[in-house]
Amino acid sequence: MTTTEPKPAAPYQRIATEEAFAPAEMLNIYRKILAKSDVDPGFQGLMGFYMSSPSARAQHIMRCLQDLDQVRLQHMDEAGIDRQVIALTAPGVQVMDKETAVAFSRVANDELAEAVRRHPTRFTGMIAVAPQDPAAAALEIERGVTRLGMNAVIINSHTQGEYLSDSKFWDIFAAAEAHDVPIYLHPNSLPKNMIGSFQDCGLDGAIYGFGVETGLHALRIITAGVFDRFPKLQLIIGHMGEALPFWAYRLDYMHRATVLSNRYESIKPLLKKPSDYLRENFFITNSGVAWEPAIKFTQDIVGVDRVMYAMDYPYQYAADEVTAMDNMAMSAEVKKKFFQTNAESVFKIKTT
Numbered sequence: 001m002t003t004t005e006p007k008p009a010a011p012y013q014r015i016a017t018e019e020a021f022a023p024a025e026m027l028n029i030y031r032k033i034l035a036k037s038d039v040d041p042g043f044q045g046l047m048g049f050y051m052s053s054p055s056a057r058a059q060h061i062m063r064c065l066q067d068l069d070q071v072r073l074q075h076m077d078e079a080g081i082d083r084q085v086i087a088l089t090a091p092g093v094q095v096m097d098k099e100t101a102v103a104f105s106r107v108a109n110d111e112l113a114e115a116v117r118r119h120p121t122r123f124t125g126m127i128a129v130a131p132q133d134p135a136a137a138a139l140e141i142e143r144g145v146t147r148l149g150m151n152a153v154i155i156n157s158h159t160q161g162e163y164l165s166d167s168k169f170w171d172i173f174a175a176a177e178a179h180d181v182p183i184y185l186h187p188n189s190l191p192k193n194m195i196g197s198f199q200d201c202g203l204d205g206a207i208y209g210f211g212v213e214t215g216l217h218a219l220r221i222i223t224a225g226v227f228d229r230f231p232k233l234q235l236i237i238g239h240m241g242e243a244l245p246f247w248a249y250r251l252d253y254m255h256r257a258t259v260l261s262n263r264y265e266s267i268k269p270l271l272k273k274p275s276d277y278l279r280e281n282f283f284i285t286n287s288g289v290a291w292e293p294a295i296k297f298t299q300d301i302v303g304v305d306r307v308m309y310a311m312d313y314p315y316q317y318a319a320d321e322v323t324a325m326d327n328m329a330m331s332a333e334v335k336k337k338f339f340q341t342n343a344e345s346v347f348k349i350k351t352t
């Protein structure tokens with residue numbers, strides 16, 4: 001499947017926007033968490049699998065995740081990826097206790113910033129934060145922007161079963177809005193109160209459960225009124241918007257019907273329709289979905305300026321998918337937005 005020939009250049013740069021890394025020190029912390037008798041079943045099923053499976057997929061992923069130099073650069077060259085926008089892999093620090101999470105987020109961000117300094121034309125970094133301590137997360141966003149030169153935040157969906165729709169987390173949104181940086185709401189494994197009926201049939205992971213849970217999280221943020229409170233806030237969601245563009249019509253209809261019938265205390269009137277927030281407060285990447293009809297549909301719903309390319313390296317390292325995306329029947333102008341210029345503006349990537 002992989003070739004050793006570098007892929008020829010295209011009339012655009014290919015910027016992949018949901019790419020993952022895992023420092024060895026984080027894997028050491030994970031090993032301690034995995035050894036506990038009350039380990040979270042989703043974390044056990046995800047990182048417990050990748051960190052112990054002898055399968056070729058797991059071995060490949062563990063090797064690639066830990067490299068921020070030659071292995072990664074060679075894979076990028078082979079697949080024709082000019083630049084990766086890199087984040088601490090899921091669940092990042094969100095599975096750790098509060099003190100460890102806050103401290104390790106700083107270590108991981110320093111390490112990623114160092115890699116970006118080594119390879120400034122190839123790597124861009126996202127700021128990892130610990131939602132367990134919203135005030136510390138807000139400070140780390142400030143440090144990441146002002147001291148480390150990073151211009152986006154990564155949050156791996158729920159934090160030990162808690163959602164950012166809870167106003168106790170909103171210092172994080174205030175900081176992101178104030179510093180004008182988007183938050184990438186990336187999947188996490190399912191929380192323990194939700195995972196049962198997904199895990200018993202093996203559908204809890206990236207195959208389906210991730211999308212259900214992250215889409216739910218994005219919707220909770222919308223319906224909680226976060227974008228009425230923080231109108232300039234921008235979220236990025238992967239996997240073709242976790243299917244939300246496809247839901248948009250029904251969400252608008254049923255949200256209005258629910259509000260008008262006073263059915264739930266928690267579903268309050270919003271200033272706009274749910275789909276308006278998708279169009280005005282979200283960027284969507286095609287991570288894991290190298291599928292032209294879905295990309296075009298999403299461009300149609302949220303606009304060509306809000307849909308970006310992502311590979312999801314190393315979880316979906318597939319050079320043939322890059323070729324499929326190159327070959328989409330799409331104007332040269334729109335394809336350049338998809339692969340390059342939308343990402344340059346969202347992540348404030350300096351090209352000169």
Ligand code: 1DF
Pocket residue numbers: 020046089090091187205206210238287288312315
């Ligand atoms: C998987 C997929 C794992 C994605 C990920 O991080 C991840 C997977 C732990 O296939 O198990 O980021 N993904 O975004 O699709």
Ligand code: MN
Pocket residue numbers: 018020186287312315
């Ligand atoms: Mn991912």
